[in-house]
Amino acid sequence: xxxxxxxxxxxxxxxxxxxxxxxxxxxxxxxxxxxxxxxxxxxxxxxxxxxxxxxxxxxxxxxxxxxxxxxxxxxxxxxxxxxxxxxxxxxxxxxxxxxxxxxxxxxxxxxxxxxxxxxxxxxxxxxxxxxxxxxxxxxxxxxxxxxxxxxxxxxxxxxxxxxxxxxxxxxxxxxxxxxxxxxxxxxxxxxxxxxxxxxxxxxxxxxxxxxxxxxxxxxxxxx
Ligand SMILES: *Cc1c(COP(=O)(O)O)cnc(C)c1O
Numbered sequence: 732x733x734x735x736x737x738x739x740x741x742x743x744x745x746x747x748x749x750x751x752x753x754x755x756x757x758x759x760x761x762x763x764x765x766x767x768x769x770x771x772x773x774x775x776x777x778x779x780x781x782x783x784x785x786x787x788x789x790x791x792x793x794x795x796x797x798x799x800x801x802x803x804x805x806x807x808x809x810x811x812x813x814x815x816x817x818x819x820x821x822x823x824x825x826x827x828x829x830x831x832x833x834x835x836x837x838x839x840x841x842x843x844x845x846x847x848x849x850x851x852x853x854x855x856x857x858x859x860x861x862x863x864x865x866x867x868x869x870x871x872x873x874x875x876x877x878x879x880x881x882x883x884x885x886x887x888x889x890x891x892x893x894x895x896x897x898x899x900x901x902x903x904x905x906x907x908x909x910x911x912x913x914x915x916x917x918x919x920x921x922x923x924x925x926x927x928x929x930x931x932x933x934x935x936x937x938x939x940x941x942x943x944x945x946x947x948x949x950x951x952x953x954x
Pocket of ligand 1: 759761782803804924925926927941942943944945
C-alpha cells in the first residue's frame with residue numbers, strides 16, 4: 732500500500748508548479764511507525780515532517796535513509812531544546828515567542844535554523860499563525876533574528892469544499908510569497924497543500940506539499 736501510494740504520488744506530481752519551481756513532497760509522519768516511515772523512504776520519499784516533539788525524539792534514530800527532516804506542527808517554546816540542530820526546516824513559526832526562543836538557543840549552541848513563517852490564511856480560530864496583513868512585519872522581525880534564516884511561508888487552507896474560496900486564499904499566499912522572494916534570495920519555499928487540497932495548491936503556486944493520508948492511509952488515533 733505505502734509503496735504504491737508513494738509511487739503513484741511521485742508519478743502524478745508535476746515536475747514543476749506553474750512558476751517553474753520544483754515541488755517538494757514532504758511525508759507527514761505523525762502517528763506512523765518507524766517501519767512504515769522507512770517503507771515510504773525506501774519507495775522514494777526524501778523528506779519527512781513531524782508534528783510532535785515526543786514522536787520526533789522517539790523515532791529519530793530508527794529512521795533510515797537519511798531523509799531531510801521537517802518539523803510541521805505547533806511547537807511549544809519549552810520543547811525547542813529537543814529539536815535544535817536536528818531539524819532542517821521548521822514550517823510552523825507562528826509567533827514571536829517561538830522565533831525568539833529558537834534564535835536565542837541557536838545563538839548559544841551555534842546553530843542557525845531555517846524557518847518558514849506560518850500564515851493563518853483563513854483567519855481561523857482553530858489554527859495558529861500570523862494574519863496575512865501582519866506577514867511583512869513578521870518577516871522583517873524574524874529575519875532580523877541572529878540565528879534564524881527565513882526561507883519562506885507556510886499555510887494550511889481551511890477544511891472546506893469551496894474551491895473558489897480555496898483558490899482565492901492559495902493565490903493570496905502565492906502573491907505574498909512572490910513579493911518576499913523578489914527582494915530576498917533566501918526565500919524559496921511556499922509550503923501549502925495536504926492530501927485533500929495539494930493539487931489546487933500546486934496549481935496556485937505552492938512548491939512544497941505535506942502529505943500524510945495520501946501516503947499512509949487514514950491515521951489511527953487509537954494507538
Ligand atoms: C497532518 C498534517 C498534514 C498532512 O495531512 P493529511 O491530510 O493527512 O495529508 C500536513 N500538514 C500538517 C501541518 C499536518 O499536521
